[in-house]
Amino acid sequence: MEKIWNFKKQGDQNEVKHLSAALNVNMVIARLLVDRGIKTYNEAKAFFRPRLSDLHDPFLMKNMKEAVERLERAIEKQEKVIVYGDYDVDGTTSVALMYLFLKERIKEIEYYIPDRYSEGYGISPKSIEYAAENGVTLIVALDCGIKAVEKIEKAKELGIDFIICDHHNPGDRVPNAVAVLDPKQPGCEYPYKELSGCGVGFKLLQAFCMKSEIDLEEIYDLLDLVAVSIAADIVPITGENRVLAYYGLKKLNSDPGVGLQTIINFAGINGSDITISDIVFKIGPRLNASGRIEHGKKSVQILVSDDVDKSDLLGEEIDSFNEIRKTLDRDITQEALDTIENSAELKAMNSTVLYNRDWHKGVVGIVASRVTEYYYRPTVILTESNGLATGSARSVRDFDLYEAIGQCSDLLESYGGHMYAAGLTMRIENIPEFKERFEEIVTRQITDQQQIQSIEIDAKITLSEITPRFFRILKQFAPFGPHNMMPVFVTEDVFDAGTSRCVGKNKEHLKLDLVEPDVNSGIFPGIAFNQSDAYDLITSGSPFDICYSINENEYRGKTSLQLFIRDIKKRESFGW
Template sequence: MDRIWNLKKQGDQNEVKHLSAALNVNMVIARLLVQRGIETYPEAKAFFRPRLSDLHDPFLMKDMDKAVARLDKAVENKEKVIVYGDYDVDGTTSVALMYSFLKQRIKDIEYYIPNRYSEGYGISPKSIDYAIDKGVTLIVALDCGIKAVEKIAKAKERGLDFIVCDHHNPDDEVPPAVAVLDAKQSDCNYPYKELSGCGVGFKLLQGYCKKHEIDYEEIYDLLDLVAVSIAADIVPITGENRVLAYYGLKKLNSNPGIGLQTIINFAGIAGTEITISDIVFKIGPRLNASGRIEHGKKSVQILVSTDEDKSDLLGEEIDSFNEIRKTLDRDITQDALDTIENNPEFKGKNSTVLYNRDWHKGVVGIVASRVTEQYYRPTIILTESNGLATGSARSVRDFDLYEAIGQCSDLLESYGGHMYAAGLTMRIENIPEFRQRFEEIVTKQITDKQQVQSIEVDAKIALSEITPRFYRILKQFAPFGPHNMMPVFVTEDVFDAGTSRLVGKNQEHLKLDLVEPDVNSGIFPGIAFNQSDAYDVITSGSPFDVCYSINENEYRGKTNLQLFIRDIKKREFLN
């Protein structure tokens, strides 16, 4: 699929020059900083040298005083408490964080993760009944609860209190909990709005520690969990999230909790420098697999484990769940793609809505992402659950999927989500009408540009500008993630050195050796995965353009810089 290369705004030239001089870095580095909103020496210092002391006062968050006071009451009165969270990575790490801290102070405490299939997302009636039957008087809900207005109201009538720690957008009415911690409330003046659910839980613990003058090291020791939540939940890695992720990665790489170390071992990344990308693609999927295949409680069990042998047994089970998840993912994705290819009904459409009652509910979100990548159009994958069609939706760049689904709300039992991802449930008999109306809405609203994949390019540079010092500074931009992605560059007019070749089991990848004309800067190696179709362009003897990021490649004990090629094109101008 052809991709558009979008060159980002290059920033005010005077600001770039000033920052370049102040930091003694070249113009490219200075421009990358300005693009990220960093324009002064102090801002650059805070960016490159995050400090835990830069974290905001937790009591700036609305209801923090009430939340801490309610925890105090639970501790003093020796109440029965449940720590409650969603079944995804953010939810399970949130629960593990809160439970690990509170179990030292509250004897009668347990955790609760709802079953994805029988209870669904968020606060479930079953969990409230369970808590009341057990004599529980307080639930600390993490990564969920902000929309559970009626459920929490009914729980309150039955003598059950809630502290809600959430990061999703609230409705006009918030639940009648003892305290609602969510920086996205319109009347909350907390300076940073993009915390993960686990991050909000961390702020509650920070507030508790501050009030009781407890050494922050006790909660800093749990930052590996916060880093995993930030990466897996794809929240912006800016501001406080950058600080928390930076120190959480340090903990993850030096002395992770027993459970996370087990996951790291099974993921095959022990002994390597673990990055945000490793969490997204190797740690996160394993923790998610429990909730997708069996029950998310298994993920909390391993995350709070203090016994290596028990942790290893849980790790084996979770890894087996992940293998099942991968098989389901692969098979159902292929089934979905075959359905589209073999059914004329889907030809020329601007959207995809597929239903198969036999598809596994736990992987429909992943499948929706895969199908979107393949056809690059808004996609909804549905299966049957409890007699209803339920599933996940994924969008393309700049298309508001949530709003489009909302225009079909009269056909739905429920829906939720945001611009790029959503979940929805409807009666099975409503699928044909929903499919037709959704297609009409997408066709009317989507633009030609939104239907073509794009790569955001930070800067055009020459290969000769890629020096060891340049890369050393570039590495300090990490941790990378949303709003601070690994920089992407374009170099124009490069040539094959004559040694580029096809590699891989099926010759599907390209191993490149590139040179610049009239520049004596040597050969630059690169790797282009699944881009064998560009082989003729590269070996034609004509110049071409490459779009890439820069990484390190270790081979036979020697580490070299290489270009991680995102795309290859015949000579043309950027948009």
């Protein structure tokens, strides 16, 4: 599929030159820093050397004092407490974090994860009934609750208090809980707004420890859970999240909790340098699989486990859920793609809306993402649940999916989400009208540019500029993630060294050996996944342009630099 190479807007050249001189780094490194808002020596020092002391005062968060006081009272009176969270990775790590800390201080404490299929997302009526029946007087809700206005009122009538730790945008009203912790709520002057749900829970524990003069090392020991939440929930890795992720990854790589170690073992990444990408693609999907296939409670069980044998048994079960998830994902994705491919009408549309009552609800979000990636247009994948059509939607670059779905709200029972991802539920008989109206909205609003995948380019460099020192500094930009992505470069006029070849089970990938003309900088190895269609171009003897990231490749105990090729273009087809 054709891709646009989109050069990022360059920062002020004077600022770049000043920072280059101050740090004694080349202009490319300085430009990457300025593009990230880093313009002084001290800002660069804070970026490259994050410190836990850089974390903000948790009491700057609205209602933090009230939340801590309510938690203190529950401990003092030994109340019955439930730690409640969503069934995704952010929710289950949040619950594990809070439960592990509080279980040493409260005897009658348990955790509650709602069932994805019978209870759905957020605070469920069933959970409040359960709490009332069992004499629970406090629920600490994490990664959800900011829109549960009526449910919190019902809980109050039953004598149940709520502390809400959420990070989603609030609705028109904020719940009347004992304390609502959410940096995005009106009137909250907390300086960092992009914490994960687990991150907000961490700030509550930080505040509690500070007031009670408890050694903060006790909660720093749980930062591996926070790092997993940050990566899996795709929140920006900037500011406070960068500090938390940096130290959380250190913990994950040196001494993870028993349950996370088990997940790491099953993921096959033990002994390697675990990155944000490893969490996103290997750890996160396994923790998510429990809620998709059976029940999210299994993920919490393994995360709070301190018994290696029990953890291994849970790990086997969770890994089996993940294999089922992968099979469902693959089969349903292929079925969805075949449905479009076999219909001239569907292929010609600017959007995709597909419904199949037999598709598994737990993977429709993943399928929506894959179909969006393949056809690159706003996509809605629906299945049947409890007599209604329910599913997930995904968007393309700069297209406001949430707003488009909102224009169909009269056809929906409920919906929620943001610009790029949403969930929605409607009556099955409304699907044809929704499909027609959604297509009209997308056709009217989407631009030609938004229908072509783009690659954001950080800088144009030569291969000879990729020195060991250059890469050593580049590595210190990690952890990479949203708003701090791994830099992408363009190099023009490269040639095949004569040894490039197709690799992979079906010869679908390219293993490249690249050289620059008239430059004695050696051969640069590269890998281009699923780009074997460029083989004739690169072996033609003509120059071509590449865009790529730089990473390390470990083979037989030896580590070397490798270009991770994002795209390849004919030299004459691209002008700067």
